[in-house]
Amino acid sequence: MKKLPFLLLFFLVLATTTLRAQSTAVYPTNWWVGMKMNKLQLLLRNLSQNIGQQNVSIQYPGVTVVKTHRFENPHYLAVNVEISPSAPPGQVPITLKGKGKTQTLKWPLRQQREGKGTTYAQGVTSSDFINLLITDRFSNGNPANDRIPGLRDQSLNRDSMYLRHGGDFQGITNHLDYFQELGVTALWLLPVQINDRPNRTEHGYAITDHYRIDPRLGGEEAYKKLSESLHQRGMKLVMDAVYNHVGLQHFLEMDPPASDWMHRWPTYTQTTYKEQTLFDPYAAPSDRKKMSDGWFDDGMPDINHHNPFMANYIIQNLVWYVQEFGIDGIRIDTYTYSDLEFANRCNQALMEEYPKLTLFGETRVFGTPNQAYFNQNVMNLPYKSNLPGSVDFQLLYHGIIPALTQPFGWTDGVNKMYNTLTNDFLNQDATRNVLLLDNHDEPRFFSVVGENVEKQKMGYKWLLTCRGVPQMYYGSEVLLKGFTNPDGLVRSDFPGGWPSDKKNAFTGQGLTTDEKAVQDLVKKLGQFRKTSSALKTGKLMHYVPNQGLYVYFRYDADQTIMCVMNTDTKPRTLNFGHYAERTQGFSQAQDILEAKSLSLSSSPTIPAMQMWVLELKK
Known part of the structure; x- marks a missing residue:
């Protein structure tokens, strides 16, 4: 009797495989x-x-x-x-x-779905606030789909960072109120197409069938329900697209139509991860080829974009996906490793079909010129990218992190943020870049800043007031922590997403005072941002940092927001008169997060490692 379930499972898998083979x-x-x-x-x-x-x-x-x-x-x-x-x-x-x-x-x-450009394919802009989720790690709304017979990975163990945990679309749909409380307007989910491989299926980047949504997440119907629920609330859905590679178990790899649909090497050859070779005037051609044609990982075959049939397969799938599921924006994984002319073709096909749809690429590169190379830029180069924006790793690596972790110096500390922002001139429109504190590949920001709660608060104040599209990572608002050694340590479960959780970020049960304080800050500033024209679409003006004090303004004809960062270890005196271009004509500064008002004729002291977000009043 104990063997019966296994035999039933075996014959079910056999019957399913036979049926697929015959159709x-x-x-x-x-x-x-x-x-x-x-x-x-x-x-x-x-x-x-x-x-x-x-x-x-x-x-x-x-x-x-x-x-x-x-x-x-x-x-x-x-x-x-x-x-x-x-x-x-x-x-x-x-x-x-x-x-x-x-x-x-x-x-x-x-028949096409109604509402192109209004209820879907709307674009995700600087007026939005994105929350990045790993579906498997957010909330388990339907335990019945935790394991699916016939799939290679039958794991289910929340105590292991690399096994499946059971989160699904229903779990996200159940908690849309929570996102709206945070001021979030768009959800970006890691890839949700099926990864039918033996292990490491939680992240979604090793796709094995582009036309099948992972049934362990709820499948096509639950995904459509999530999309419709978001749009009914005036929210948006961001797709995570993978131009560059597939999973090793993809049928186009295991049973390819021809041998050249993927890049083949005599022995396994990994990409160099050196984007510089694509524009370096001194680069060896062999290094350039390894960068673009080498495999990202031994379980992720590199797509040959020069094969016209494979290229068509990928491009058509992307357009299909937007129409089928009502997508509003697309984040493009491992953008720099794709053939860039092919990437332009993909982008153009999507933007021609959906003119308001916005795209932003993962460009984890070294330096602002490198990042701008992959965006629509103002540089006179042989390669002209049509990618509107990137995930702005430069303002993470050379902006907010050094601002809060390095002593102030001529080129150090918050001066790095200042210098990085000054290079926005390289982009046609830097407001299309997506800001972040952390994500599924980066250390949790709370760990980066030494688990300093005030620095975590400063990070969120910056994230929600700087130029660009703000993107938060699930759970960092309640101080989830971890370094990427290995990456599973930054992909833990959202507290409260499972009935057995003792800590619940949705209800506040079990949260510490600090966790609750940071969550409340995000809620308050996130809600304020939703109605703030200056923060959503206003201009940016900043001043040269002085002794760790960095001041910038977001402003338009209707509103002026003054942001004051004291990144020094000492309190600093604020003289409003130093910023007369933006403060002239105003008499009061209302703190957005605290019930206090400052007179612009005063010289208040801002404590060390504090940030003020002030709305100027006449």
């Missing part, structure tokens, strides 16, 4: 009428039939077969189709004939 899959799995992208490459796949040797035809009004392509691997057939503007929604019959056999597939052609 023909079509990618994209469906499309829509009236799309600008109306010339598609349909990739057909069947493991048990040599469909590559079959003839294909479509008899459907407005849908025309342009040409077909056969591959080395007979399991695949590429069919180029064109969909006219007059094509009606319906089930498009794709007929395959070969060796006396005929099969007809039904390929859905649907």
